[in-house]
Amino acid sequence: MTGNWLCWLYQYGLGGLLFLGILGSAVQTRALRLDSPSDRRLLIILLIGFFAFLTIHGLWIAAVQ
Amino acid sequence: MENAGPPVTLNFSLHPLDWAVIATYLVGIVLLGMWFGKFTKTTKDFFLGGQRFSWWVAAVACVATLVGSYSFMQYSQNGYNFGFSSMTAYTNDWFVLPLFLLVWLPIIYYSRLTSIPEYFERRFDRRTRIAVLVIIIIYLQGYIAFNLYSIGLALQSMLGGHLIIWAAAIAVLTALVIYAGGATSVMMADLLQAFLLLSAGLLVFFLGIRELGGFAAFWNALPTRHQLPFAQFNQPKEFHFVGDFWSDAITGTIAFYFINQSVLQRILSVKSVREARKTMLCQVLVLMPIAAVAVGGAGWIARAMVAGGASLTQDPNGKDIFIRVVQKLCAPGVFGFVMAALLAALMSTLEALINAISAVAINDIWRPFIRPGRSDTYYLRTARYVAVAGYVLGLLLIPVFQPFGSIYEALTHFNAIVVPPMVVVIVFGAVWKRFTPAAAFWTLILGAGALLVSLFVPDLITPLAHGEPVLATDPPWKHHSFMRSLFGLSVSTVLGIGITLFTRPKPVGELAGLVMSTIAEGKRNFKGGEPSEAGVGRSLVLSMAADPVEPATVRLPIRFMRELEAEPGDMLYVADDRWWLGGLRSVHVKAGPPHDQDDVLLISPDDIERGGLKTDRRVCVEKLM
Numbered sequence: 110m111t112g113n114w115l116c117w118l119y120q121y122g123l124g125g126l127l128f129l130g131i132l133g134s135a136v137q138t139r140a141l142r143l144d145s146p147s148d149r150r151l152l153i154i155l156l157i158g159f160f161a162f163l164t165i166h167g168l169w170i171a172a173v174q
Numbered sequence: 175m176e177n178a179g180p181p182v183t184l185n186f187s188l189h190p191l192d193w194a195v196i197a198t199y200l201v202g203i204v205l206l207g208m209w210f211g212k213f214t215k216t217t218k219d220f221f222l223g224g225q226r227f228s229w230w231v232a233a234v235a236c237v238a239t240l241v242g243s244y245s246f247m248q249y250s251q252n253g254y255n256f257g258f259s260s261m262t263a264y265t266n267d268w269f270v271l272p273l274f275l276l277v278w279l280p281i282i283y284y285s286r287l288t289s290i291p292e293y294f295e296r297r298f299d300r301r302t303r304i305a306v307l308v309i310i311i312i313y314l315q316g317y318i319a320f321n322l323y324s325i326g327l328a329l330q331s332m333l334g335g336h337l338i339i340w341a342a343a344i345a346v347l348t349a350l351v352i353y354a355g356g357a358t359s360v361m362m363a364d365l366l367q368a369f370l371l372l373s374a375g376l377l378v379f380f381l382g383i384r385e386l387g388g389f390a391a392f393w394n395a396l397p398t399r400h401q402l403p404f405a406q407f408n409q410p411k412e413f414h415f416v417g418d419f420w421s422d423a424i425t426g427t428i429a430f431y432f433i434n435q436s437v438l439q440r441i442l443s444v445k446s447v448r449e450a451r452k453t454m455l456c457q458v459l460v461l462m463p464i465a466a467v468a469v470g471g472a473g474w475i476a477r478a479m480v481a482g483g484a485s486l487t488q489d490p491n492g493k494d495i496f497i498r499v500v501q502k503l504c505a506p507g508v509f510g511f512v513m514a515a516l517l518a519a520l521m522s523t524l525e526a527l528i529n530a531i532s533a534v535a536i537n538d539i540w541r542p543f544i545r546p547g548r549s550d551t552y553y554l555r556t557a558r559y560v561a562v563a564g565y566v567l568g569l570l571l572i573p574v575f576q577p578f579g580s581i582y583e584a585l586t587h588f589n590a591i592v593v594p595p596m597v598v599v600i601v602f603g604a605v606w607k608r609f610t611p612a613a614a615f616w617t618l619i620l621g622a623g624a625l626l627v628s629l630f631v632p633d634l635i636t637p638l639a640h641g642e643p644v645l646a647t648d649p650p651w652k653h654h655s656f657m658r659s660l661f662g663l664s665v666s667t668v669l670g671i672g673i674t675l676f677t678r679p680k681p682v683g684e685l686a687g688l689v690m691s692t693i694a695e696g697k698r699n700f701k702g703g704e705p706s707e708a709g710v711g712r713s714l715v716l717s718m719a720a721d722p723v724e725p726a727t728v729r730l731p732i733r734f735m736r737e738l739e740a741e742p743g744d745m746l747y748v749a750d751d752r753w754w755l756g757g758l759r760s761v762h763v764k765a766g767p768p769h770d771q772d773d774v775l776l777i778s779p780d781d782i783e784r785g786g787l788k789t790d791r792r793v794c795v796e797k798l799m
Contacts, residue, residue, distance in 0.1 A: 138690045159268055
């Protein structure tokens with residue numbers, strides 16, 4: 110069953126790098142403007158979504174094990 | 175285990191009540207499409223639904239487009255064989271969302287793109303556009319034929335008769351919806367179809383839970399491996415986590431949201447970038463997980479029933495499991511409802527593909543090359559003929575697919591060859607200003623070439639295969655079919671970077687609005703002036719009156735202009751105040767000089783007609799930018 114934790118790490122590790130990398134580039138190029146309230150709200154929703162999926166999958170694996 | 179193959183003949187005799195439900199659905203969907211056709215007046219309406227819809231309409235329609243042919247069959251089969259890990263395809267899109275929402279969406283929306291190949295010409299050059307055009311047409315037409323074939327197969331399996339006759343009958347019905355109204359009709363039909371297919375899938379799941387004696391009994395009956403959210407890391411070769419991650423979460427998701435013309439049309443049919451972002455967030459966070467339960471739930475139920483001693487499937491791989499479970503759980507009438515939902519899933523995807531191919535044919539071939547400079551009415555008429563031609567060609571291509579035992583697998587191989595280079599080119603093109611036209615073109619050509627070679631020399635993939643097992647008895651082209659995507663992405667990335675370093679980039683001045691760092695310029699060009707952030711998204715409701723104001727312009731009372739923080743020249747959206755119409759009756763306009771009369775919006779008769787607005791209704795005015 111440790112295989113499922115490996116999958117979880119792989120998905121949110123590599124996927125997280127991609128996710129955060131794009132967010133960082135967007136801030137740097139001002140495609141995402143932190144001085145705009147709507148952009149800040151969008152950033153927060155994106156981060157909440159990412160951590161929600163990460164947490165749900167983690168708790169799910171822990172519960173089954 | 176194969177994902178598809180020769181049909182399993184079920185030899186049902188449908189109850190008259192089931193027939194009645196199916197017939198009601200089919201007649202209803204055609205009438206609905208024809209009624210909504212009256213909102214289609216221009217090619218923009220036909221391809222993009224007039225860019226008028228609210229976010230929730232597009233989100234639900236996207237689900238109907240996504241859940242298509244074989245979704246119920248395939249994911250129920252996966253659910254039966256692999257458990258809850260069948261959901262991952264519907265729950266692993268989150269990583270790509272920043273790229274889509276912050277980069278790709280504003281690029282395509284503010285550039286007023288109507289097709290994907292158009293982006294490739296503006297960002298790179300004409301030869302890259304033509305290369306992409308060829309790939310996309312083959313991709314779409316192949317999928318149309320595949321959908322027609324799968325519809326024919328499904329109906330033939332259940333009811334007998336001839337596959338081509340069933341496929342032709344469905345083609346005629348969906349052609350009526352498309353011919354009548356294009357994207358507007360398809361969007362509204364999709365709305366109904368999405369509710370139908372989601373509710374039917376969930377109904378089957380909940381009926382199964384009840385049959386098993388509650389959720390705890392269902393859960394406890396499942397083997398532990400079926401209870402886990404992820405598949406095994408790298409085996410069996412038919413379905414494993416790492417293959418699914420690279421071929422679906424990364425390549426498949428980017429392909430689906432960035433390259434698939436029918437999804438582009440859904441996203442661009444909404445009234446603003448802000449609404450399009452809401453569409454995507456709702457779809458990925460809420461609707462997709464629900465859809466995952468709807469399409470895979472029957473398989474999980476079946477596994478629990480079989481664990482309890484029931485005998486359900488006649489196929490060793492569980493290909494028929496969805497139909498078997500539905501047959502066992504549903505009473506007459508309910509069975510017809512679920513079958514109508516299955517048809518809805520098939521038809522909505524087909525309609526979206528047909529509308530997409532006519533968009534590509536008109537905007538990328540007809541308008542620029544064959545008959546440039548004609549009236550919009552001419553292109554609209556031609557788009558409808560192309561839609562019909564797409565069906566005819568799809569039907570003619572069915573015999574090409576028939577000899578294959580596993581068409582789905584053939585299409586998966588086709589995707590693995592074509593999609594990775596396009597994914598790399600589109601991502602580099604959108605985020606990297608230095609990425610050159612030569613690199614884009616040769617990455618597409620050489621990347622696809624390398625993938626073709628890998629079909630004959632699969633050992634090329636082995637170093638990246640993460641230990642994926644290979645069956646010695648399989649022909650070489652079947653080896654590493656899951657991991658071919660990672661190979662394609664890696665080769666294309668190296669090619670893209672390498673060629674870029676030795677070739678000349680496009681002048682920065684020609685990239686306004688086409689790459690991540692120039693989105694602000696694109697926004698400015700879209701508005702025709704400096705965008706105003708103040709008051710964006712704020713809306714007010716007031717009465718409306720026809721007035722000889724300049725077309726595409728409205729005049730608001732001074733007080734309302736102040737409340738919206740709007741200035742003359744700002745972009746506004748005027749819609750019927752009934753929210754549940756989802757923007758069906760609406761129009762984009764600019765703010766004109768304010769007036770000091772009563773609380774009334776002054777609008778030209780042309781714009782009232784264009785937006786399908788009713789003068790006896792109040793309107794909601796929203797500031798867009």
